Amino acid sequence: MTTMGYSGSDPSATVCAEMIEAVRAAEDVDGIHRVCSRLCREVGFDHFIYGAQFPVSLVRPRIVIISGYPAEWREHYDASGYLTADPTVHHCATRSTPVVWRDLAAAGRRRQKEARFWGEAGEYGLRSGVSFPIHGKSGEFGMLSLASTEPHFKMDAAIRRVLPIGQLLATYMHEASRAVFDQECLPIRYDGLTTRERECLLWTAEGKTAWEIGNILGISERTVVFHLKNVTEKLNVTNRAQAVARAVACGYIQPRLSR
Amino acid sequence: MTTMGYSGSDPSATVCAEMIEAVRAAEDVDGIHRVCSRLCREVGFDHFIYGAQFPVSLVRPRIVIISGYPAEWREHYDASGYLTADPTVHHCATRSTPVVWRDLAAAGRRRQKEARFWGEAGEYGLRSGVSFPIHGKSGEFGMLSLASTEPHFKMDAAIRRVLPIGQLLATYMHEASRAVFDQECLPIRYDGLTTRERECLLWTAEGKTAWEIGNILGISERTVVFHLKNVTEKLNVTNRAQAVARAVACGYIQPRLSR
DNA sequence: CTCGTAACTGTCAGTTCTTGCAGGAGACGA
DNA sequence: TCGTCTCCTGCAAGAACTGACAGTTACGAG
Incomplete structure (x- = not known):
């Protein structure tokens, strides 16, 4: 053929x-x-x-x-x-x-x-x-x-x-x-998360506590909390669980094949 | 034509x-x-x-x-x-x-x-x-x-x-x-969640606390906690955030168009 | 009728989250 | 150089979550 x-x-x-x-x-x-x-x-x-x-x-x-x-x-x-x-x-x-x-x-x-x-x-x-x-x-x-x-x-x-x-x-x-x-x-589709924020969110989605994430990333627990607080504000949600849900559903965190 | x-x-x-x-x-x-x-x-x-x-x-x-x-x-x-x-x-x-x-x-x-x-x-x-x-x-x-x-x-x-x-x-x-x-x-793809468990998880993904979900569903806060505990066990995860992440990523909660 | 399952409720102790406060270091563009 | 942004850190109080123990009720299958 x-x-x-x-x-x-x-x-x-x-x-x-x-x-x-x-x-x-x-x-x-x-x-x-x-x-x-x-x-x-x-x-x-x-x-x-x-x-x-x-x-x-x-x-x-x-x-x-x-x-x-x-x-x-x-x-x-x-x-x-x-x-x-x-x-x-x-x-x-x-x-x-x-x-x-x-x-x-x-x-x-x-x-x-x-x-x-x-x-x-x-x-x-x-x-x-x-x-x-x-x-x-x-x-x-x-x-x-x-x-x-x-x-x-x-x-x-x-x-x-x-x-x-x-x-x-x-x-x-x-x-x-x-x-x-x-x-x-459109507003809901914008994330604007920084790299660190996305990392923290990602590990949160994996079930890690702020303390554990601090260890993984080599920063203090407090800093992780700080980043996650910024995440919930940027995504306009009330807590980490909702942030994770939105981020996963909207594809913000799904390790980046995309740019 | x-x-x-x-x-x-x-x-x-x-x-x-x-x-x-x-x-x-x-x-x-x-x-x-x-x-x-x-x-x-x-x-x-x-x-x-x-x-x-x-x-x-x-x-x-x-x-x-x-x-x-x-x-x-x-x-x-x-x-x-x-x-x-x-x-x-x-x-x-x-x-x-x-x-x-x-x-x-x-x-x-x-x-x-x-x-x-x-x-x-x-x-x-x-x-x-x-x-x-x-x-x-x-x-x-x-x-x-x-x-x-x-x-x-x-x-x-x-x-x-x-x-x-x-x-x-x-x-x-x-x-x-x-x-x-x-x-x-295969094991990770099985959910086996009950209706109530899925409901509780869904509202958790919407950022509600156990107390709020209890009000929404007309049951006690304690019962919501009970259901969510079962969810984390069934999905083999450590907390609610991870349960939400997995459930959303795997499509367990996305209001059921499917049976 | 018994068994299993889903749904439901309670208490208690310990852990984690959430939200205030306040502040410093380094990178980058105007 | 100044302002902005990212990233980092500390403390503290109250709310929420986690885990373990101990039950009741309802319903369908065998």
């Missing part, structure tokens, strides 16, 4: 490039919605939905939904508390690979709530589809789903074809929605 | 399906290496490298490297401390979208260390390429890079073509390496 095996007219490459440009250019939620809506049609699906949660607060994370799903289904979904039963959400929350609904439906046939979930989804016009997970560096989590009113066996080829481009597009959608989102809550 | 715009002989779809099967079937690091090596050749690149870090410990994360890079370059890379200067690592650590090296090289032309980095990479046979980031739910972070000895302008088309399949494959590689990795340190 040669490098040129792919060359010539590969239609998906063109569509792909166009879509990426479109998503990149989108400046607000509506823009993303339009692009995704178009993609959905062009690759032969009927509905799409993109959802993401940003761990601004661990107890009340910020949720973003860009929906091309039937409104009635979404209402029913929420009312039935399907978020915790939906196997596509479970898959996407725990893995990084896309998942074809057919595979999940087959595996979950025996669980009652799950079986009912698939049955009712079908009644609302969601009979087959595929979901793409996206995880971000700050622990934010999103997923893009494409659905069809056609049954599984009719969509097989379309789903296989959409796998690569779908996953790629999901990453761009995620970045786009993050950019839009970041405009709203 | 119709759904069938893609149908017929789309060579990348076939390659894609084959590769995914191969990665899925890979049972160890060598297996992943073989598959990736083959992909690399088939899509017209000369070198590949996959790296991932698993936040088992925040201070000393576990690093996994599956390398198809020239050994000399890797040695020089480590010796020069390029991990912190490498703009591809920086991009992948902070974003979810793939990045074409040409774009980064253009942006970083003015920074000294970065300019030297690109120059030396070229001398070792890495003149153009593309990198795909993968983030996982537990904060683990990986990246797959494909590189060529050819200059940017000659690889343009190949890079554009490999974008979708590369990103998809990166997710499967990540899952595969995670599966291999999980075999080694």
Whole structure:
């Protein structure tokens, strides 16, 4: 096989490039919605939905939904508390690979709530589809789903074809929605910690006491306390546990592969 | 445009399906290496490298490297401390979208260390390429890079073509390496926390004291302490800060979209 | 009905954290 | 040279956490 095996007219490459440009250019939620809506049609699906949660607060994370799903289904979904039963959400929350609904439906046939979930989804016009997970560096989590009113066996080829481009597009959608989102809550994303502060915080996250950290870093316990006090002020939190939670969730401390 | 715009002989779809099967079937690091090596050749690149870090410990994360890079370059890379200067690592650590090296090289032309980095990479046979980031739910972070000895302008088309399949494959590689990795340190990934324990931990991560959490949950301060004590034992950590760090890093507390 | 588990509550002693106060040394840019 | 920033240090009081002992209640599985 040669490098040129792919060359010539590969239609998906063109569509792909166009879509990426479109998503990149989108400046607000509506823009993303339009692009995704178009993609959905062009690759032969009927509905799409993109959802993401940003761990601004661990107890009340910020949720973003860009929906091309039937409104009635979404209402029913929420009312039935399907978020915790939906196997596509479970898959996407725990893995990084896309998942074809057919595979999940087959595996979950025996669980009652799950079986009912698939049955009712079908009644609302969601009979087959595929979901793409996206995880971000700050622990934010999103997923893009494409659905069809056609049954599984009719969509097989379309789903296989959409796998690569779908996953790629999901990453761009995620970045786009993050950019839009970041405009709203930038202050929380700034750390501005000094090296020493980050070191102290890191060892705190490892369960060390101030005294122990002092020994490790060769400074006095008092100085460690001083640095950690500055950390809690900079991150605008009330104690070390919350500082650690925020720093880990936002990726401030995760030994620096980045600059 | 119709759904069938893609149908017929789309060579990348076939390659894609084959590769995914191969990665899925890979049972160890060598297996992943073989598959990736083959992909690399088939899509017209000369070198590949996959790296991932698993936040088992925040201070000393576990690093996994599956390398198809020239050994000399890797040695020089480590010796020069390029991990912190490498703009591809920086991009992948902070974003979810793939990045074409040409774009980064253009942006970083003015920074000294970065300019030297690109120059030396070229001398070792890495003149153009593309990198795909993968983030996982537990904060683990990986990246797959494909590189060529050819200059940017000659690889343009190949890079554009490999974008979708590369990103998809990166997710499967990540899952595969995670599966291999999980075999080694499964105990740390098990939480087994009860609902109440997770609730208490969650509020702790929000900076609440035991007394406050007791008020929030309508139970006594003593009971909260009791639950948190159980949490530190189950997670095998020494205090609440470390429990929070581990729970956030491993995704135990991030209000449950999952079951 | 027994067993295991989750959830809940109490007291007490010792350790650690949090927050005030006050101050010094060195690096760096305006 | 001055101001700012980072890093460092001491003391002290009160709040919060940790660990150990000793229980009760509720519920489902076997």
